[in-house]
Amino acid sequence: MSGTFVGMPAFPKAAHEAVGNTTLRANLRHATHTIRDKRAKAVAELDDWALLREAGKQIKDHTLRHLDTYLVQLEETVTAAGGTVHWATDADEANRIVTHLVKETGECEVVKVKSMATQEIGLNEALEEAGIAAYETDLAELIVQLGHDRPSHILVPAIHRNRGEIRDIFTKEMGEWGRPAPEGLTDTPAELAEAARLHLREKFLRAKVGISGANFMVAETGTLVVVESEGNGRMCLTLPETLISVVGIEKIVPTWRDLEIFLQTLPRSSTAERMNPYTSMWTGTTDTDGPRAFHLVLIDNGRTDTLADEVGRQALRCIRCSACLNVCPVYERAGGHAYGSVYPGPIGAILSPQLRGTTSEIDASLPYASSLCGACYEVCPVAIDIPEVLVHLREKVADQGGPGHRLERAAIKAAGWILDHPGALAAGERVASRTRKLHPKKLPGPGAGQWTNSRDLPQMPAEPFRDWWKKNRT
Amino acid sequence: MRVALFATCVNDAVYPSTAIATVRLLERLGVQVDFPAAQTCCGQPQFNTGYRRDTEPLVRRMGRAFEGYDYVVTPSGSCAAMVRDNYPRIAAKGTDPRLTQVADSLVPRMYELTEFLVDVLKVTDVGAYFPHTVTYHPSCHGLRMLGLGDRPTQLLKAVRGLELIELPGAEECCGFGGTFAVKNADVSAAMGEDKVRNARSTGADVLCGADNSCLMHIDGVMRRQDAPQRALHLAEILASTEEEPWS
Ligand code: SF4
Numbered sequence: 001m002s003g004t005f006v007g008m009p010a011f012p013k014a015a016h017e018a019v020g021n022t023t024l025r026a027n028l029r030h031a032t033h034t035i036r037d038k039r040a041k042a043v044a045e046l047d048d049w050a051l052l053r054e055a056g057k058q059i060k061d062h063t064l065r066h067l068d069t070y071l072v073q074l075e076e077t078v079t080a081a082g083g084t085v086h087w088a089t090d091a092d093e094a095n096r097i098v099t100h101l102v103k104e105t106g107e108c109e110v111v112k113v114k115s116m117a118t119q120e121i122g123l124n125e126a127l128e129e130a131g132i133a134a135y136e137t138d139l140a141e142l143i144v145q146l147g148h149d150r151p152s153h154i155l156v157p158a159i160h161r162n163r164g165e166i167r168d169i170f171t172k173e174m175g176e177w178g179r180p181a182p183e184g185l186t187d188t189p190a191e192l193a194e195a196a197r198l199h200l201r202e203k204f205l206r207a208k209v210g211i212s213g214a215n216f217m218v219a220e221t222g223t224l225v226v227v228e229s230e231g232n233g234r235m236c237l238t239l240p241e242t243l244i245s246v247v248g249i250e251k252i253v254p255t256w257r258d259l260e261i262f263l264q265t266l267p268r269s270s271t272a273e274r275m276n277p278y279t280s281m282w283t284g285t286t287d288t289d290g291p292r293a294f295h296l297v298l299i300d301n302g303r304t305d306t307l308a309d310e311v312g313r314q315a316l317r318c319i320r321c322s323a324c325l326n327v328c329p330v331y332e333r334a335g336g337h338a339y340g341s342v343y344p345g346p347i348g349a350i351l352s353p354q355l356r357g358t359t360s361e362i363d364a365s366l367p368y369a370s371s372l373c374g375a376c377y378e379v380c381p382v383a384i385d386i387p388e389v390l391v392h393l394r395e396k397v398a399d400q401g402g403p404g405h406r407l408e409r410a411a412i413k414a415a416g417w418i419l420d421h422p423g424a425l426a427a428g429e430r431v432a433s434r435t436r437k438l439h440p441k442k443l444p445g446p447g448a449g450q451w452t453n454s455r456d457l458p459q460m461p462a463e464p465f466r467d468w469w470k471k472n473r474t
Numbered sequence: 475m476r477v478a479l480f481a482t483c484v485n486d487a488v489y490p491s492t493a494i495a496t497v498r499l500l501e502r503l504g505v506q507v508d509f510p511a512a513q514t515c516c517g518q519p520q521f522n523t524g525y526r527r528d529t530e531p532l533v534r535r536m537g538r539a540f541e542g543y544d545y546v547v548t549p550s551g552s553c554a555a556m557v558r559d560n561y562p563r564i565a566a567k568g569t570d571p572r573l574t575q576v577a578d579s580l581v582p583r584m585y586e587l588t589e590f591l592v593d594v595l596k597v598t599d600v601g602a603y604f605p606h607t608v609t610y611h612p613s614c615h616g617l618r619m620l621g622l623g624d625r626p627t628q629l630l631k632a633v634r635g636l637e638l639i640e641l642p643g644a645e646e647c648c649g650f651g652g653t654f655a656v657k658n659a660d661v662s663a664a665m666g667e668d669k670v671r672n673a674r675s676t677g678a679d680v681l682c683g684a685d686n687s688c689l690m691h692i693d694g695v696m697r698r699q700d701a702p703q704r705a706l707h708l709a710e711i712l713a714s715t716e717e718e719p720w721s
Contacts, residue, residue: 012658019660329647333664369658371651371665372522374618388563394524412525419483419514420531429487450656454663455694458488465481465490469509473497 010365015334024160028332031159036326038272039379045274046264055261057383060317063252064307070219070252071298077222081284083294094299095126098211098244101295102132105242107208113226113233114138115213116154116320117246117299119342120355123211134211135177135203137232139196146173152336152344154322155270160335163187174199200232210240210291214247215319216262217296220255223283224296227266227276234280243282243291249298250307250316262319265381269321302355311392315350317382322347324376324386330369339366346376350389358397367393422466429464436460477507478540480548480584482686483515489686495713495720496549496587499602502713503595507547512539517564518556523653526564530573533564537576546583547590549709551616551685554586559619586616587709588625588684598628603716605635609678610708611669611692613685614647626684626708633711639676643668650691666695674701684708 018024043049063070075085086101088094102110110127112118112134124134124145136145143158144151147169151157158166167187174181174195179202181195212233216225224245226233237243253259267276285294307313325331325345336344340362341352349370353363367390376386398405418424439460451457477500481493500507516536517529536557540546548554558581565573591597610630616622630638649655649665656662669692673681681696683689686707693705706720714720 012660015658016660019664025664329649329665330658330661333661367524368654369661371614371647371649371654371658371662373614373647373651375614375645375647378618391522391524391526394522395526396524398524408523409525412520412523412528416520416528416531420535422512422514425483425486425514432487450659451694453659454698455666455691456697457694458690460488461490463490465486465493466509466511468490468494469497469511473509 010361011334011338011340011369012365014338014340014362015330015369018335018338019333021335023162024335025333027160027162028335031156032326032332035272039269039323039326042268042272042274043379046268052261052265053381053383056265056319056381057317059253059258059261060382061314063254064250064313064316067249067252067307070254071249073219074217074222074252077219078284078294078296079222081222083222083284083296086295086297088297088299088301090301091121091299094121094246094297094301095123097297098123098246099126099130099132101242101244102127102209103130105209107132109133109135109203109207110209110211111135111137111203111207111236111240112141113210113212113236114141114228115211115246116342117213117248118211119151120248121246121299121301123246133177135200135207137200137203137236138228139193139230139232142196142200143169146170146177150337151342153325154320154343154345154347156322160337163189163192166192170195170199178202200235204232204235204239207236207240209242209244210236212237212243212245214245214251215266216259217247217252218254218256218259219252221283223256223281225259226278226280227263228278228280229271229273229276231278234278237280237282238290241291242293242295244295244297246297246299249300249303266319266321269319269323269379269381302357305357306351306354309354309392312350312354312389314384315347315354315389317384318347318351319382320347321381323379323381327375327379328370329373329375330371334369339369346370346386347384350384350386350393353393353397358393358400364397364400364402367391367397426464426466430467432460433463436462475505475545476543477505477545477547478543479507479509480513480516480536480540480546480553481509482548482550482553484686484690485549488690489707492549492686492707492709495707495709496547498718499600499709499713500547502715503591503597503600505595508543510539510543516553516556518553518560519652521556521560521564526567529564530568530570533561533573533576534570537572537580540580540583544583545585545590545594546580547585547587549587549684549707550687551586551613551620551622552687554584554589555615555619557581557584586620586622586684588616588622588629589620591629591712592625599632600629600712602633602712602714603635604633604711604714604720606680607637607639607676607678608680608682608711609639609641609673609676610644611641611648611673611681611683611688612644613683613688616684617645622684629708629712630682636711639678641676641681642672644672648688648692650688652687655691662691663695666691670695670699670701673703679703680711681705682708682711
């Protein structure tokens with residue numbers, strides 16, 4: 001039903017198209033600037049923001065350091081509360097487990113809570129192959145799914161769509177999957193929301209299996225937490241008889257008390273709200289209410305590899321607030337699809353190459369998809385130093401010596417020699433200065449051509465500074 | 475007080491006027507400044523492109539070049555940030571104990587020009603005269619890594635004849651980003667064009683910044699557009715006086 005990211009081209013190629021699409025750029029600019037200003041205000045309201053940020057970072061780092069212990073504890077507490085815990089090393093295994101669990105119920109359709117983890121493993125596609133229809137119930141995910149599209153933002157996956165496009169998608173596609181859109185649907189937000197509500201209501205009331213992710217898992221109590229805005233998630237979490245939650249192993253917090261930090265920092269960072277409208281928490285199963293059966297599928301899928309990297313592991317602190325996307329000047333212009341992953345923007349640029357490795361063209365190019373401006377690090381509520389990780393990953397990519405990097409390494413080595421020999425450097429500078437009249441404004445070829453396509457080269461000075469100094473000050 | 479100028483490789487080769495302005499400015503403020511000729515490049519381009527090990531000889535060179543000085547002053551926020559933030563990282567990842575010695579010794583002595591003026595010399599009015607309208611672009615590394623805050627604008631506001639006009643979207647990156655400018659040229663250029671659009675909307679004669687690599691990119695876009703504006707380093711504005719105006 002929805003598109004996948006397999007075989008994506010390198011970031012610069014994918015971004016080229018987006019940069020040329022002025023409507024997309026205008027949509028993204030408007031959307032990201034609005035939310036970034038709101039976030040700044042929401043954060044400025046708290047005078048202990050810096051402390052909350054530091055606490056969030058420390059809790060996550062502590063948990064990651066003792067992840068083995070907390071995972072075992074979580075398994076015990078979830079099991080004691082009536083849930084069943086499954087372990088999946090990779091996407092395929094996780095998909096197999098979930099497919100099997102759904103088949104055991106005899107159902108052939110499921111309703112889904114918005115979840116990054118299930119998108120990461122491509123669960124919908126796997127279920128579809130097994131003849132099981134998975135219905136996204138988050139409004140924006142519904143738009144993406146009905147539009148046979150790919151998400152382009154963590155929090156607002158349909159951020160690249162405008163109201164007119166959404167109306168067209170609803171009118172054309174809803175009937176294929178259930179209740180059709182009302183006759184004469186317009187593009188007013190209220191009508192669009194009502195159309196989605198009617199379409200989804202039917203699914204909620206019929207579904208016997210719900211699938212979710214989780215924002216947090218509390219090791220101490222075995223409680224899972226989903227934070228959302230619409231209430232559609234809560235429908236999926238409470239109405240079906242079977243609930244299957246697919247969660248990355250890094251989503252653990254040790255104690256219930258730890259939530260006090262993240263339930264303050266997450267909504268303010270992501271939707272700029274003081275508190276999100278719906279926070280659902282469940283601990284195993286309850287006899288008189290909610291799902292009869294609860295399965296927790298814990299996925300690794302590259303996380304322990306990431307954890308093994310001393311610099312890169314901080315990416316696992318991420319609480320998926322998407323603040324880094326909203327402030328990123330590169331995301332704003334390249335759009336989410338260019339990142340070739342369900343994790344776009346700055347966090348995607350450091351997470352995807354770690355979870356998937358850097359062998360594919362897109363993953364090897366992601367660490368370079370940043371000007372290292374640091375706006376992401378500044379807003380990140382768990383203080384992930386994204387620029388630091390980007391540079392660290394660039395070293396990994398350069399070391400593996402893929403196409404282009406061998407030449408680059410040779411150039412760096414040559415420059416390194418010159419820079420370690422000031423005499424040679426001065427000679428080179430003098431040649432550049434003396435031939436300055438001959439320098440063209442535009443240069444051909446990769447590198448220089450990339451610069452001069454849109455910018456003039458600087459004019460070379462009459463003499464380098466070191467010569468001025470020698471003449472005037474020694 | 476022994477003060478050394480770290481001119482940076484970009485200023486040495488391409489923008490000597492900025493380094494000269496820094497020397498004149500510091501001398502006017504009574505600081506005797508030296509230019510150790512052993513200096514070349516801090517290693518930022520190599521480091522940020524993923525060639526950390528290739529920066530090690532440059533780190534050692536920086537250590538040798540600036541040994542014995544009380545302060546090392548540089549008119550480049552990103553080069554100061556390179557030393558301050560990344561030398562300790564290079565030392566930690568490397569195996570040579572000399573890298574740690576350099577990081578330990580150089581980091582506390584490394585000052586970006588506006589830090590040195592405001593924090594060490596404790597001046598904001600440097601006696602400059604610059605009868606033009608100016609808008610200020612705070613480069614990312616100065617803004618976020620060094621936390622320069624309002625030091626540059628304090629200095630600009632005290633310049634006689636200068637009218638400072640606020641730059642819309644000032645804190646947004648200009649899109650230079652070192653090799654980013656060529657590796658992701660489309661996005662980089664789009665960012666540069668937005669920066670120049672904002673700068674042009676102020677109507678200011680000059681876009682001022684404290685990092686010539688960003689200014690090279692911004693000025694390159696301006697000249698490509700035949701914009702009436704020019705990008706100019708803060709040091710050149712601060713060095714300008716009635717007797718010796720900027721030209
Ligand atoms: S990296 Fe930080 S800012 Fe970005 S989504 Fe994750 S928690 Fe939010």
